[in-house]
Structure formats: structure tokens, C-alpha cells
Amino acid sequence: MSGKRTDYVGSAKANLRSLHDGSGYRNGEDALVVATISQVYATLALVEQQRIANILTVIGDEEPDTVTEVFLRMGVDQAAVRADIAAALGWL
Numbered sequence: 001m002s003g004k005r006t007d008y009v010g011s012a013k014a015n016l017r018s019l020h021d022g023s024g025y026r027n028g029e030d031a032l033v034v035a036t037i038s039q040v041y042a043t044l045a046l047v048e049q050q051r052i053a054n055i056l057t058v059i060g061d062e063e064p065d066t067v068t069e070v071f072l073r074m075g076v077d078q079a080a081v082r083a084d085i086a087a088a089l090g091w092l
Contacts, residue, residue, distance in 0.1 A: 008048060012041035052088045055081065 015038040019031055059067050059081075071078045 006044075008041045008045035012038045012045065015041065048088060052085055055085060 015034050019034050019038075058070075068078060071081065
């Protein structure tokens with residue numbers, strides 16, 4: 001699960017900043033292309049937030065022992081899941 005994470009929010013902001021300061025046209029890209037790329041990054045950021053929300057919902061609604069049992073039954077490394085959540089939230 002864990003690995004190099006793309007900062008979709010940062011990428012979207014950087015693209016929008018490039019529109020504002022004019023550097024977005026570095027490869028002949030027009031404003032519509034840069035804005036579209038920014039929207040894609042923003043959408044991916046929302047998907048990542050929803051994924052984390054879904055994991056937190058599963059973990060948060062159960063007693064800690066139940067969560068551990070479910071993870072064990074599913075063959076999921078609980079420490080890896082918690083590290084993945086922390087990384088996605090920017091805590092690592």
C-alpha cells in the first residue's frame with residue numbers, strides 16, 4: 001500500500017499558479033489544457049480523500065479487537081494500513 005505518493009493537491013495548485021503567473025504555457029499548453037489538468041489532479045485528490053474516509057469508517061465503527069480480527073481475516077497488515085492513512089493525511 002505505501003510507497004511514493006503523488007501530491008495531487010499540490011500538483012493542482014501548481015498548475016493553477018502557472019496559469020496565474022503565465023508559466024503554464026511552457027510547452028505551448030493553452031489555458032484550457034492547464035486548467036483541465038488541474039481539474040484532473042483535484043479530482044484525484046478527492047478520490048484519495050474518499051479512499052481514506054472509507055478506511056477510517058471501517059476502522060472507526062468497530063471495537064479495536066474487531067478491527068484486528070477483520071484485518072487478520074482479510075490478510076491485511078494493520079500497521080501498513082495505519083501507515084498508509086497517516087501518509088495520506090500528511091502525518092508522515
